Amino acid sequence: MRRKFIKFFSLSLFSFILMPYKFIYAVSKKIINQNLTDEQKNILFNDGTERPFSSSLLHEKRDGFYHCANCDAKLFSSNSKYDSGTGWPSFSESLPGAFKTKVDYSFGMKRIEYHCSNCGAHHGHVFEDGPGENGKRFCNNGLCLIFKPLN
Numbered sequence: 001m002r003r004k005f006i007k008f009f010s011l012s013l014f015s016f017i018l019m020p021y022k023f024i025y026a027v028s029k030k031i032i033n034q035n036l037t038d039e040q041k042n043i044l045f046n047d048g049t050e051r052p053f054s055s056s057l058l059h060e061k062r063d064g065f066y067h068c069a070n071c072d073a074k075l076f077s078s079n080s081k082y083d084s085g086t087g088w089p090s091f092s093e094s095l096p097g098a099f100k101t102k103v104d105y106s107f108g109m110k111r112i113e114y115h116c117s118n119c120g121a122h123h124g125h126v127f128e129d130g131p132g133e134n135g136k137r138f139c140n141n142g143l144c145l146i147f148k149p150l151n
């Protein structure tokens with residue numbers, strides 16, 4: 001009897017502690033696409049990173065646009081895509097206003113994180129060793145993108 005009570009008590013305490021977290025999570029992150037997988041949600045809303053060389057978009061060379069997997073906003077044109085050799089889909093520039101950035105100090109490194117201006121979902125990091133005129137390299141998780149070919 002006592003044991004059951006303790007078990008019940010600890011379980012309720014646990015869900016009570018989690019409740020505000022879940023609530024804040026749901027309010028601050030706008031999950032628009034209800035079909036996102038857990039892995040996509042972990043990257044988009046928990047600043048996760050997919051395994052390098054795992055994205056099917058790495059070798060995508062068709063003309064088209066890359067959209068946010070969460071909110072469908074247009075983020076990159078295929079014109080700016082290039083093979084950086086890093087194992088993540090890479091772009092020399094984003095479409096105007098597609099992203100907002102913030103400084104990320106995780107893993108003891110100073111990096112610039114960028115997220116979708118429309119829905120706030122995390123997409124990747126931008127570095128200063130790109131091939132274009134502005135020298136940018138957008139290192140994007142493939143799972144955060146949906147490619148829509150022009151033809």
Ligand SMILES: [Zn+2]
Pocket residue numbers: 068069070071072073116117118119120121
């Ligand atoms: Zn978005």
